[in-house]
Amino acid sequence: MTGISDDRALDAPPSTLYLIKQLELAVRALMDDALRPLGLTTLQYTALTVLERRSGLSSAQLARRSFLRPQTMNVMVQTLEERGLIRRDRDPGNRRVLVATLTEQGRETLREAAPRVGEIEARLLSGMSDRRGAEFRSVLAHGVSALADEAARRRIPESPGE
Template sequence: MMCGVSTSAEQEPAGSPLTLYLVKRLELAIRALLDDALRPVGLTTLQYTALSVLEASGPLSSAQLARRSFLRPQTMHEMVLALEKRGLIARTPKPDNRRVLLAGLTDAGRALLAGCAPAVAEVEGALLAELSPAQRATFREGLQHGVLALGALSSQRRSQEG
């Protein structure tokens, strides 16, 4: 046990990399491929993620968008300003709290996302190409479980700090 957290190393065969290491390697490979694919339209993977979150959820505050995009609020604030300057998002006051600005996609933002869809689909297709439909479902379920489990751990830690 290191840093007060048990690892999956006890359950894996000796010499096998930690699941966390494999997930990080996968994330880095995806990010590199997406950065390359999105560069011609002037987006980074992080910006694409934020725009995709807004497309799926509708308008959000910068703090909400940061949480859903897995970024620090300060980083998201800078990104929101850059995306707004490009005309990809617009911010409007929240109806019940005019001090909170909600970021939402503009028509230009939606069009840019639609134009990115084939490149993103190509990366996802390559990731899943060798998996059967059942393996794809299991892979997605495992990833979703990990996101929920670690999200719960993060929330628990934040509540203990505050």
């Protein structure tokens, strides 16, 4: 390549996807650090917040909503259950499936985590007006929705019992 092409590449703004990945990495590092004293990882916190919003999910459903592979979620669910943060019971609609719910200890852990996570979000949005912060969230939600639709379109059919 010539020096001119290299200079143009250096002057080009980073791609949107690159910026999103950099944001994800920064958020993940800060959240792991903030949650470590509570004995949680960011991934465990995410799973707990999913169960807080929608109780009674199978491990496979929880994996999809937490952006993890089912195998990874199975190990995490066992850990969260051993720590007393979630409970698993037979699904009344399908006795072969175990569904997870938060325990009171899990709810208390989320209450303790909330200000720590809130500080990170406040830092992310600092310097933005309320309107701009709302627009930022709206744009992110649009991106998640658009790509979730594409991911669902490409998904291999689920096996029975998941």
